[in-house]
Amino acid sequence: MSRHLPWLLDERPDAAFPPAETALRDPDGLLALGGDLSPVRLLNAYAGGVFPWFSEGQPLLWWSPDPRMVFRTEGVRLSSRFRRTLRNSHWTLRADTRFREVMDACAASPRPGQDGTWITRDMVEAYVALHAMGHAHSVEVYDGDTLVGGIYGVAIGRMFFGESMFSAVSGGSKVALAGLAYRLRDWGWPLIDAQVENDHLLRMGAEHWPRERFLEVVRRQVREPGLAGSWEAAFGAVPAHVVAG
Template sequence: MTRHLPWRLDDRPDAPFPPAETALRDPDGLLALGGDLSPVRLLNAYAGGIFPWFSEGQPLLWWSPDPRMVFRTDRVRLSSRFRRSLRASGWVLRADTRFREVIEACATSPRPGQDGTWITRDMVQAYEALHALGFAHSIEVLDGDRLVGGIYGVAIGRMFFGESMFSAESGGSKVALAGLAHVLRGWGWPLIDAQVENDHLLRMGAEHWSRERFLGVVREQVNAGELPGAWTERLGEFPAASLA
């Protein structure tokens, strides 16, 4: 039987989500509403190919669109012109040293065609809780001590679910994404979830995958045996120029 309304989640943080395949077609990917942003519920959602996305004043909405926007970690593209400019860059990349600053910069960065942000105060607190548990991570691009770009998301097993990125200087988010892909490729992680279509992401090599294909990879990779924990020492520090 086809559902015509999104599933309403109950109050138990560990309550199961409906299968992602039962998400609505209109609006594309809307699966459920309600619940909370507890770590248990968030981790269950991501492991099932589901993410929260809602604005201030809306109920908590959960999504699994079809198709899904993804990056293969070996296919993130930087233009030849941008790579040439990087060769003289003094920027460096680190992980998990400025998580709160990255997520707040993402929340306050203007987005074309959008008023406000979906990164509400409750969302910031929820991802900080995941960060403290070693599941949420930030990649930071620094010019000296100044944060010029970054990206954050959730890692389960060998699957990275990107949430948002920002630039305080032109190209900052590109470097953060390319740096993340470079690192994950070296660790043997194949995919970065980018959620929904965006022209900027398409230019950088993002692909449309069917939900069925995406979920197949997610189910395999979230059980790949990687333990949660901070990435600061594991990633270290490396120059943005190395991405050129």
């Protein structure tokens, strides 16, 4: 695999990534290896439609699959039955109140077909650093003071790149995603990157986009004025029944 891929140099975190169009077809989207998880490299990666995804003991692997899974912010779907349940729910959504805990919960959540987690300790520390810079954000779902679900990702300009979500109570992750989309739609952000396909995301309205179309939107959106710093105040407290519609 490494004979066909460029290695990124640790001493050049600001170096440009190879064009996403040069990624491998098998495995789909693998673009480069190596480098580090410094903030400047991560922000360069996301702005170019690239994300890190690797397991403990592997070199850093960087991906840009084709097609790409995305959500239009007006296109996240909840089932009719679940929406009816939420109309009587006391859950509340907030943002950037417990970022590290959301990451830790995502790392601890079992994933079908996966042994262990790709959210390593180094990954947690790297995204906590981005969070401190105002580029990584979480949405939390609360039942009283109890965290029942959440999602986190990276924001550049007016583009949100979703990373992972979790449920401590059934439906928690669905509400977190729907709440994120609800607020981003209010702010005029059109798209959430969902990276790679899974059946759960498809049932919630995720779409396959050709990589070329995805990159065109990303390159435009990352240049738009975003929302600097913590999102806690701007996001506010959103009752789950509002998200349900």
